[in-house]
Amino acid sequence: MERLSELQPIFIDTLPENAALEPGKIYISRKHNVAKLLCPDGCGTVSVLDFGREGWKLTESDGKIMIHPSILETACPNRAHYYVTFNRIQWL
Ligand SMILES: [Zn+2]
Structure with a gap:
């Protein structure tokens, strides 16, 4: 599989099980300050991002993160x- 160039944010209170994750989507729970996505x-690695105080900063405007x-x-x-800027993946 090729490296992706874009992520689609899915805002959801309860994150899906790992087996239900779809590539190209980042599942974000504002309620729990966490996100999950397939690398x-x-x-196939499952990445979990913690947006707690010590974690990553998430900003969103017009559905772009x-x-x-x-x-x-x-x-x-x-x-x-990588960076995620306005849903685009910038590989480092
Ligand atoms: Zn990977």
Whole structure:
């Protein structure tokens, strides 16, 4: 599978089970300050992002999300590293 260039945010209170995650979608629970997605390089790793006080910052406008700082998925065999800016994935 190729690296993705875009993520579609899905705002949902309760995150889906890992087996129900679809590639190209990031599931975001504002209620629990957490997000989950399949690693966008296609490796199948499930990434969990904590937006708590010490975690990533999520901003949203018009359904487009930005996440800072960059995301480095250390469980990914390719060590995927990227920014999400207005739903676009910028690979590092
Ligand atoms: Zn990966």
